[in-house]
């Protein structure tokens with residue numbers, strides 16, 4: 433597969449961060465046949481060697497859960513499906529208020545949005561993870577967010593590739 437085709441197809445696996453796919457390709461890490469595992473290993477290896485600033489940029493490229501972009505209908509298709517899959521597009525006013533308050537407090541504390549691989553989680557699971565993780569130390573939470581980004585990438589790849 434040519435680099436531009438690869439980046440076009442897999443550039444969004446790390447949200448709004450096609451440089452990850454481009455670097456993986458340029459590093460010669462992409463071998464046919466493409467599988468979830470092989471592509472996930474390659475993209476994650478590149479993500480792990482990215483600079484702290486680049487990682488922070490990837491974290492910041494994520495929209496808030498049940499945030500303004502979601503309400504405005506401006507999410508990527510993957511984000512929209514993930515958020516809707518967890519019922520975040522059908523919150524009561526009270527639940528919505530909790531998300532809004534937590535989103536602000538979390539971003540204020542850490543400088544990036546709360547990221548969690550939501551597939552298989554209910555909105556209550558997500559709220560309790562949110563309430564617990566907001567108490568973490570900054571370094572712990574940065575590492576946790578990076579792990580969640582890799583999990584989200586794996587879930588996205590399962591829709592694009594055979595196992």
Ligand code: GUN
Nearest residue numbers: 494495511514546547548
């Ligand atoms: N978890 C799964 N998808 C998303 C997303 O788009 N944004 C955030 N913040 N977390 C997610």
